Amino acid sequence: MKGWMGKFKVFSLLGFVALFLSACGKENLTALDPKGYGADKAMDLIILPTVIMSFVLLIVMVLLVLALIKFRKKKGQEDFIPKQVEGNKTLETVWTVIPILLLIIIAVPTLIYEFDLADDADASDSLNINVTGNQYWWHFDYEGLDIQTSQDVYIPADSKVYFNMKSSDVIHSFWVPTLSGKLDVNPENENTFYINAYEEGVYWGKCAEFCGPSHSLMDFKVVVVSQEEFEQWVADMQNFDPETAEPATDTAAQGRDLFEQNNCISCHAIGSSPAAIGPNLTNFGDRTKLAGVEDMTKEKLVEWIVNPELIKPGNKMTGAYPKVSDEDAELIAEYLLQLKPSEITIESAGGLK
Amino acid sequence: MSTVTAQKTSFAAVLWDYLTTVDHKKIGKLYLYGGGFFFLLGGLEAMLIRIQLIKPENDFMSAGLYNEMITMHGTTMIFFAAMPLLLGLMNAVMPLQIGARDVAFPFVNALGFWLFLFGGIMLNVSWFTGAPDAGWTAYAPLSATSPGHGVDYYVLGLQISGAGTLMGGINFLVTIVNMRAPGMTYMRMPLFTWTTFVVSVLILFAFPALTVGLFLLMFDRMFDSAFFDVALGGNSIIWQHLFWIFGHPEVYILILPAFGIFSEIFATFSRKRLFGYTAMVFATILIAFLGFMVWAHHMFTVGMGPVANSIFAIATMAIAVPTGIKIFNWLLTLWGGNITINSAMLWSLAFIPSFTIGGMTGIMVATSVADYQYHDTYFVIAHFHYVIVGGVVFGILAALHYWWPIMFRRVLNERLGKWAFWNFFIGFHLTFFIQHFLGLMGMPRRYWVFLEDQGLDTGNFISTIGAVFMTIGVILFLYNAFYSWFKGDPAPQDPWDARTLEWAVESPTPHYNFKQLPLVRGLDALWIEKMEGNGKLTPAEPLGDIHMPNGSILPFLISLGFFIAGFGFIYQTVTDVAYIFLFGGMGLALACMLVRSLKDDHGYHITKEELEKEAD
Known part of the structure; x- marks a missing residue:
């Protein structure tokens, strides 16, 4: 009897370990x-x-x-x-x-x-996204769709999406642990792999190759949506025209003027553009994380615009633009936060868990 | 010239003695002091890293400082702690084990040590001006473009000390080939000597790859070349190849001597011949050989393609076979023995499960597809700490307990030894086991902060607590060293009833080691004589004059010259004043080399009469 109990204990312990393993970590x-x-x-x-x-x-x-x-x-x-x-x-x-x-x-x-x-034989028939790794942000260029995003990449569920990756500076590594293993993003050659996500949802992506002071802050999100939602998102993004889209409020309109006056536009594109010196801000208002890691609030955004170094040490934005006052930064933030070209967002995809 | 008179001299005389010594026993001690100091420094850095990671989004230190900390921790521990500690043990023990009076090139031996020490100091001087921050692997282009002079110090520090290590390797090779006592055939050599031999071969072939890589990086950083600059037609991946062609054999350079150490200790404290000696020797050689064939398993995610990844995955898995052979041979050495468990044995016994876990995760990371998940995460951190702490550090500590009586004439205190062991052992598993899971839960390595609410808090907290226990273990060991020195009694010649030649030497070891070279009649030479009731070895030669090398300050001065020149190289990009240091330092080093080459130094003889007088 005692021996049997002993065995039972071992088995229950093993079961515990299995349970512990499956429940291991953040979804x-x-x-x-x-x-x-x-x-x-x-x-x-x-x-x-x-x-x-x-x-x-x-x-x-x-x-x-x-x-x-x-x-x-x-x-x-x-x-x-x-x-x-x-x-x-x-x-x-x-x-x-x-x-x-x-x-x-x-x-x-x-x-x-x-x-x-x-095996990438079907690459040409699939959705291809050209990824550029930068210190410390990710640029996503949807091949043939005239869509560019940064930090958040939207892909359809249950289909192969090819990522063609290259770095603009040092080596990075593209890792979405729940969806796929990682692949390095090198400056000299294009590396390709695919992600085939089974379930809709928002997935954490991390930079896994040491790339400088803010290496640990180079997060991105993979937003997996249904095929129909993806098509709608593509249409929304393509239909968005920064020239005609009027800011929602007066303050946001003032913010847009400041955005142009301060020449933010020379690095940050809004709307489709090949420019990729800084993150593309087309759907900035749909992001749930500022700079990949901070909660997206107006206060934080103002803090970022005034002094990004406090949030991301070693980033390339610091010192690359004229000094912005808190008041101006607030107006610019107002403008950026209302850039929401699509109904398909992280929230609609289930939110960032 | 006897050691008795040397001990009574003043501090300045002792200092001068150590600065000029060419005696392998003293150089061994210098390596231990130097390596021990850097081990404490690296340990302090590790503790600071763990404090930063005790909670999410900690602001204990800045991102820049954290990157310097991890870079310095890795570089210091591998190059300036583990390697010199092992080289120290080899120096202190290997010549005695083969029945030699010194190494083949005593002068070069001293030069090797001083180059290592000055290289280590060079690297650590960077703490005052901005330390290297590109990781101990210094991947280009991050390292090539890192601002400031941190990476310059890394390059010069490693280059200087690497030259010393290469010399050490060649020296040991020649020593083992040429200076074995009569009757000490290759297949009678103790396993520690065998591993020293094989490791020296590894050093000989692996270090030049690092040297080349470092030169390329140095030219890129200091002389505007573009080996790693993609925009100018360079290639940054080549650094990874060069680094790992060196770096993977380096792992075996560290672990094989530890294997040798455990082989000695298990045999001695089981009072049993090492099981499968021949298999052990060939497994060592096989591991070393395969060790050169697997470097790209550090690069599975680089995008080399499925063919290269598969080849390197299979080659890596193959290493598990000879390693497994070793584990089972050790178990069978214990089996049927008469086992004594003391501190040295505790470290060795603890090594078996710890290292087996490290080997197990080794197979896991060799599985290329799964490595896409493990790579560059805390899983890998856990894996290589299981191998390097569970294998190499346990090995070094076991060896220190085991050979302390030969090196320092004391037996370390058992009680303190066991306390240190249990603290360190528990702390080690507490720190690193959980890290396997942290990695798979999505924590990449070299992360200055991990974010809140990512399920990583508990694991990191436990890990930091473990590090505290490890620190206590190290402090207890240090206390033990001092305690034994001041309170302990002189150790007997052969306290463990051991088997090999180093225990046949009278205590304290005379500076010429063997009055008459011993005749070796088989494996475990001393044990054979004990079993046949002789108790000591038969001399292989009549008592005669012993030829000894003279001490010299030149190795110190040559190394100092390169050290000064190092600063010249680093700062010539900024100011022309640096050329004074560059040419001055190189001038000093080359002038000393010239003196060494032109001035004949025939050494001296200890006459037969002196030897006879000492015996009284």
């Missing part, structure tokens, strides 16, 4: 709860070696503990000299061959998955 950030093809495949190959290697670890632990219990020096036997064994061919063969077999079990699916994920 739509953790890699342990995959919701995309790449992350799914990676998860398979996280579990398989973990199970196999845990089995090896268990054997090692059992042998170690048994050896220590059985062969620890006993009273009265201090001078006992054990038999000086040179080795054992059979045993040594066994622990050479079995690991090789175990490794083959791991290696075969690794190779299959590796080539599977690298």
